[in-house]
Amino acid sequence: MVVRRYVPLFFPLFSSYIYKLCSDIPSIEYTTNAVLNDFQSDNVVYLELRTTPRAIPQAGITKSTYIHTILSCIAQHNNNPNNTLHTNLILSIDRRHTLVEAREIVDLALSFRPYGVVGIDLCGDPSISDARTLSPAFVHAKKEGLKITLHFAEAPASSSDEELWTLLGWQPDRLGHVIHVERDSAVAREIVRRKLGLELCLSCNVHAKMLVGGAGYGEHHFGWWRDLGVSIALGTDDVGVFCSELSEEYRITAEHFGLGREDVKELCKSAVGVIFGSAAEKERLRTLYAS
Numbered sequence: 144m145v146v147r148r149y150v151p152l153f154f155p156l157f158s159s160y161i162y163k164l165c166s167d168i169p170s171i172e173y174t175t176n177a178v179l180n181d182f183q184s185d186n187v188v189y190l191e192l193r194t195t196p197r198a199i200p201q202a203g204i205t206k207s208t209y210i211h212t213i214l215s216c217i218a219q220h221n222n223n224p225n226n227t228l229h230t231n232l233i234l235s236i237d238r239r240h241t242l243v244e245a246r247e248i249v250d251l252a253l254s255f256r257p258y259g260v261v262g263i264d265l266c267g268d269p270s271i272s273d274a275r276t277l278s279p280a281f282v283h284a285k286k287e288g289l290k291i292t293l294h295f296a297e298a299p300a301s302s303s304d305e306e307l308w309t310l311l312g313w314q315p316d317r318l319g320h321v322i323h324v325e326r327d328s329a330v331a332r333e334i335v336r337r338k339l340g341l342e343l344c345l346s347c348n349v350h351a352k353m354l355v356g357g358a359g360y361g362e363h364h365f366g367w368w369r370d371l372g373v374s375i376a377l378g379t380d381d382v383g384v385f386c387s388e389l390s391e392e393y394r395i396t397a398e399h400f401g402l403g404r405e406d407v408k409e410l411c412k413s414a415v416g417v418i419f420g421s422a423a424e425k426e427r428l429r430t431l432y433a434s
C-alpha cells in the first residue's frame with residue numbers, strides 16, 4: 144500500500160499497525176535485520192537509521208532494551224566484512240512527547256553514543272505544531288555534542304516563521320523535508336548561510352501529496368535547493384510505506400532533473416560532508432566514490 148494522503152493515514156499506520164506488529168524482541172530484531180539487508184541489497188554504502196525509542200512493558204522491553212536490540216543488529220551487520228553498508232543510529236523525539244520524555248531520549252542517546260548513536264531527530268505529526276516546549280532537550284543535546292536533524296517545514300501547520308526560527312535556534316546540523324520554506328525567504332538564506340545539509344524524500348512528498356497544490360516530481364523543491372549549492376542527501380522516508388528504495392529515489396531524481404551519472408555521483412559526494420558518521424567513515428565514503 145502506498146499512502147496517498149498525508150496526516151490522516153500516515154501517522155496512525157505506526158500506532159495502529161506497525162507498533163503492534165513490532166512488539167517483542169524477535170519482531171524488532173527481524174525488522175531491523177530486514178531493513179539492513181534491504182539497504183545492503185540496494186547497494187547503499189552508508190545509512191543513518193532513525194527510530195523513536197519505545198518501551199513495551201508487556202514484553203519486558205524498556206526504551207534502553209529497545210535501543211540495545213537495534214544497535215546489536217546494526218553492530219552485527221557492520222562487523223560482517225561481506226557488507227559494504229555501514230549504519231549509524233539516530234534517536235527520534237516525537238512532537239507528541241513531553242519535555243521529560245524528550246530529555247530521557249537525549250540521555251539515552253548520550254549513553255549509547257559509544258555504541259553507534261550519532262544524533263537526535265524531531266519527528267512526528269506536524270499538526271502537533273508547537274515544538275517550543277521541547278527546546279531545552281535539544282539545546283542540551285547540542286551542548287553535549289550530539290548531532291541534530293529536524294523534520295522541518297513539513298506541513299503548513301509546522302511552518303510558521305516563529306516555529307522555523309525556534310527550530311533553527313536549536314542549531315541543527317541537517318533539516319529534513321523543508322517543503323514550506325519560501326524560496327527567497329530569510330529562513331532559506333539562513334539555511335544556505337549555515338551550509339545545513341538537507342534530507343529530501345521525493346517519493347514520500349509526491350505520494351503523500353505534501354507539496355503545495357499536490358505538485359509532482361518535476362516541481363519538487365529539490366531543483367531550486369540544488370541550484371543554491373546546498374548538500375542534499377536523498378532519503379526514502381520509509382520504504383515500507385512509500386514503496387521506493389533509495390536507488391529508485393536517485394533514479395527518479397535523475398529522470399526529473401536531468402542528472403547524468405557524474406551529477407548523481409556529485410550529489411552523493413556532497414552528502415558525505417553532512418553525514419553524522421565519523422571522520423573515518425567520511426574518508427571511507429570519499430575513497431569509495433573516488434574509485
Ligand SMILES: CNc1ncnc2c1ncn2[C@@H]1O[C@H](COP(=O)(O)O)[C@@H](O)[C@H]1O
Pocket residue numbers: 154157158193194195196235237266267268269294297347380381
Ligand atoms: C512524512 N515523514 C515523516 N514526518 C514526520 N515523522 C515521521 C515521518 N516518517 C516517519 N516519521 C516518524 O517515525 C515514526 C515511525 O518509526 P519509529 O517508531 O520512530 O521507529 C512515526 O511515528 C513518525 O513519528
